[in-house]
Amino acid sequence: DRPARRAARARPLLAPALALALLGAGCTGGVHGTPGAAGLRDPYFPGLGNGGYDVTHYGLTLDVDPAADRLRGTARITARATQDLSAFHLDLFGLDVERATVEGRPAAVNRAGKELTLRPAAEVEERLREGRTFTAVVRYAGSPRTVTDAEGEEEGWLRTADGAVALGEPTGSMAWFPGNHHPSDKAAYDVEITVPEGLTAVSNGELVSRRTVDGRAVHRWRTAEPMASHLATVAVGRFRTRQSVTADGIRLFTAVDPASAVASEEVLDRIPAVLAWSAKKFGPYPFRSAGAVVERKGDSSYALETQNRPVFPGPPGIRLLVHELAHQWFGNSVTPAAWRDVWLNEGFATYAEWLWAADHEGAPVEESFAAAYADDRNWAFPPAGPPAAVDLFDPPVYGRGAMVVHRVRLAVDDDRAFFALVRGWTKAHRHGNASTGDFTAYVEEKTGRDLTELWDAWLYGTSRPPAD
Numbered sequence: 001d002r003p004a005r006r007a008a009r010a011r012p013l014l015a016p017a018l019a020l021a022l023l024g025a026g027c028t029g030g031v032h033g034t035p036g037a038a039g040l041r042d043p044y045f046p047g048l049g050n051g052g053y054d055v056t057h058y059g060l061t062l063d064v065d066p067a068a069d070r071l072r073g074t075a076r077i078t079a080r081a082t083q084d085l086s087a088f089h090l091d092l093f094g095l096d097v098e099r100a101t102v103e104g105r106p107a108a109v110n111r112a113g114k115e116l117t118l119r120p121a122a123e124v125e126e127r128l129r130e131g132r133t134f135t136a137v138v139r140y141a142g143s144p145r146t147v148t149d150a151e152g153e154e155e156g157w158l159r160t161a162d163g164a165v166a167l168g169e170p171t172g173s174m175a176w177f178p179g180n181h182h183p184s185d186k187a188a189y190d191v192e193i194t195v196p197e198g199l200t201a202v203s204n205g206e207l208v209s210r211r212t213v214d215g216r217a218v219h220r221w222r223t224a225e226p227m228a229s230h231l232a233t234v235a236v237g238r239f240r241t242r243q244s245v246t247a248d249g250i251r252l253f254t255a256v257d258p259a260s261a262v263a264s265e266e267v268l269d270r271i272p273a274v275l276a277w278s279a280k281k282f283g284p285y286p287f288r289s290a291g292a293v294v295e296r297k298g299d300s301s302y303a304l305e306t307q308n309r310p311v312f313p314g315p316p317g318i319r320l321l322v323h324e325l326a327h328q329w330f331g332n333s334v335t336p337a338a339w340r341d342v343w344l345n346e347g348f349a350t351y352a353e354w355l356w357a358a359d360h361e362g363a364p365v366e367e368s369f370a371a372a373y374a375d376d377r378n379w380a381f382p383p384a385g386p387p388a389a390v391d392l393f394d395p396p397v398y399g400r401g402a403m404v405v406h407r408v409r410l411a412v413d414d415d416r417a418f419f420a421l422v423r424g425w426t427k428a429h430r431h432g433n434a435s436t437g438d439f440t441a442y443v444e445e446k447t448g449r450d451l452t453e454l455w456d457a458w459l460y461g462t463s464r465p466p467a468d
């Protein structure tokens with residue numbers, strides 16, 4: 001199916017430009033902004049994200065009917081213009097747009113591939129001047145499409161036996177709401193989900209309210225801390241839910257498919273302990289809520305560190321739990337500036353597993369390092385340079401990423417100083433974005449050393465350096 005997919009990708013390149021030219025023909029004098037870019041030039045996904053604005057808040061109102069396989073949504077997007085805008089793009093895959101307004105006025109809508117273009121009415125265009133905050137509302141509906149990513153993994157909106165689950169790393173989120181779907185644009189979220197009575201709808205953040213209206217269950221979830229859109233989730237189905245508060249005041253909410261309940265109970269009971277252990281290593285837990293969603297085996301192909309509440313495709317083992325919870329610091333609070341930097345997520349989350357094994361399983365970190373070092377799959381490419389999108393979640397990003405972290409520890413040569421460095425990193429970029437260059441500059445600044453050789457050998461090098 002590759003040539004077909006390539007064709008599908010190529011199509012949107014021309015169409016939006018044409019559409020904008022056509023829409024622009026109707027423009028008569030006054031303020032003149034320019035259209036925001038259709039993508040952020042991420043080398044792996046050039047069309048992902050959009051230029052000219054920065055989303056501060058998503059208000060999503062979703063009505064999910066699993067039996068009819070239908071989603072109806074209203075996305076209320078609050079954004080700040082970063083240029084004078086005459087039009088702007090949103091990423092949306094599949095679904096029909098019924099209506100859109102910008103600043104309360106009907107906007108001209110164009111669809112071309114994964115690009116949705118909104119052109120505000122002339123009388124509100126000045127409200128999209130650089131620096132101003134504006135609101136766009138998009139009403140949409142349909143049967144959400146599944147996204148097959150470069151590796152052939154299914155994501156986006158996945159059907160389950162009794163509902164659906166939305167997973168979006170790297171590009172699936174555009175299958176269920178329009179937005180600026182690049183990790184560099186983080187925003188707060190309010191998600192309201194209406195489902196048939198008897199089903200539960202779980203999302204990120206805190207459950208604000210749950211009520212029954214006309215025989216339907218309305219759930220309101222709020223994520224106040226900034227969140228990258230690939231970390232947004234909605235899980236609809238029959239779940240056993242549990243709520244509690246940890247000794248540190250973190251609110252826990254777990255939702256487990258009944259088929260997975262017995263097998264996941266023990267490991268989920270360890271969430272507070274894993275969070276407390278992680279906080280000692282990585283710094284204070286960055287969010288007010290935590291938890292997990294455990295689906296039935298096979299409901300999704302991968303586990304994902306969806307913010308606050310990772311999604312597991314079946315009962316997780318303790319190492320996977322440690323991994324996904326570590327992502328709350330590495331990936332979710334400190335988010336890659338671009339997809340190239342994803343080793344900062346996976347390298348640290350893998351290193352967290354090594355640290356866990358050292359503290360709880362009697363396996364020294366050196367042993368984990370040696371095993372990763374010996375594994376040929378880790379040497380296919382450098383962690384800071386996956387050759388293509390298909391490689392973004394391959395072993396070098398995980399195993400060799402963790403080796404980079406360990407080499408930094410060896411260079412620091414003092415465990416207290418090393419963990420202070422790690423906590424300083426999560427603090428410096430808390431709720432923000434960071435690149436590989438930010439990381440190497442940070443480490444060099446804190447250690448006061450030129451570590452060019454370390455980076456060249458372990459982070460950028462194409463061959464296996466001597467382990468010495």
Ligand code: ARG
Nearest residue numbers: 149153169170302303304393
């Ligand atoms: N970040 C996830 C994890 O390691 C993996 C996501 C994999 N995504 C993919 N398209 N293969 O916890």
Ligand code: ZN
Nearest residue numbers: 323345346349
């Ligand atoms: Zn991971």
